[in-house]
Amino acid sequence: MSVVNFIEENNIRGFLADDEGCALHALALSVSGYGPCLEVGSYCGKSTIHIGSACREVGNTLYALDHHRGSEEHQLGEEYHDPELYDKSSECMDSFPQFRKAVSLAELDDTVVPIVSSSSVVLKHWMTPLGMVFIDGGHSPEVALADVMGWSQHIVSGGYMAIHDIFEDPNDGGQGPFIAMMSLFDKGKFEILDKVNSLGILRKR
Numbered sequence: 309m310s311v312v313n314f315i316e317e318n319n320i321r322g323f324l325a326d327d328e329g330c331a332l333h334a335l336a337l338s339v340s341g342y343g344p345c346l347e348v349g350s351y352c353g354k355s356t357i358h359i360g361s362a363c364r365e366v367g368n369t370l371y372a373l374d375h376h377r378g379s380e381e382h383q384l385g386e387e388y389h390d391p392e393l394y395d396k397s398s399e400c401m402d403s404f405p406q407f408r409k410a411v412s413l414a415e416l417d418d419t420v421v422p423i424v425s426s427s428s429v430v431l432k433h434w435m436t437p438l439g440m441v442f443i444d445g446g447h448s449p450e451v452a453l454a455d456v457m458g459w460s461q462h463i464v465s466g467g468y469m470a471i472h473d474i475f476e477d478p479n480d481g482g483q484g485p486f487i488a489m490m491s492l493f494d495k496g497k498f499e500i501l502d503k504v505n506s507l508g509i510l511r512k513r
């Protein structure tokens with residue numbers, strides 16, 4: 309079964325389009341010799357399955373980082389709130405149970421390493437060089453910029469950074485990820501390689 313069909317049949321939630329997922333899968337296949345992959349913003353595991361299944365194929369590892377408390381837009385009363393992910397007892401969003409179920413269902417327990425924390429905390433002592441990083445965490449300009457700049461330093465030469473929700477036109481969506489991508493490009497260490505739907509793909513020189 310294809311990854312796209314698996315996600316559809318098992319109702320894995322998420323905001324990643326099929327063409328974006330397939331592009332991430334292809335990138336992850338190509339970086340097997342460069343180092344492990346890392347994603348920021350796993351939510352219920354949709355991108356995790358796309359990237360993770362490629363990592364499993366080539367014997368690589370995916371670090372899946374998310375505090376699982378939801379972004380701003382997932383909170384109670386916000387546009388993308390999902391009541392099924394709201395933990396009434398703690399009065400918090402909690403996407404970790406769904407995430408864990410999805411990873412097991414996809415048989416990725418030996419490939420995906422969940423990191424339940426915020427990106428800034430994990431960045432403090434991160435040492436492992438990475439072949440590819442996928443950024444889909446907080447979408448405010450401040451948070452997107454901190455994620456993109458922070459993680460870009462750990463990507464090996466020739467490795468990739470992919471950023472979700474790139475909208476050049478403010479009428480299409482928030483500008484945080486786009487601003488972060490252009491700031492990284494302006495630093496000169498990354499070239500913009502491709503754009504698939506709203507997925508921006510950069511390569512470290």
Ligand code: MG
Pocket residue numbers: 323324444472473
């Ligand atoms: Mg997104």
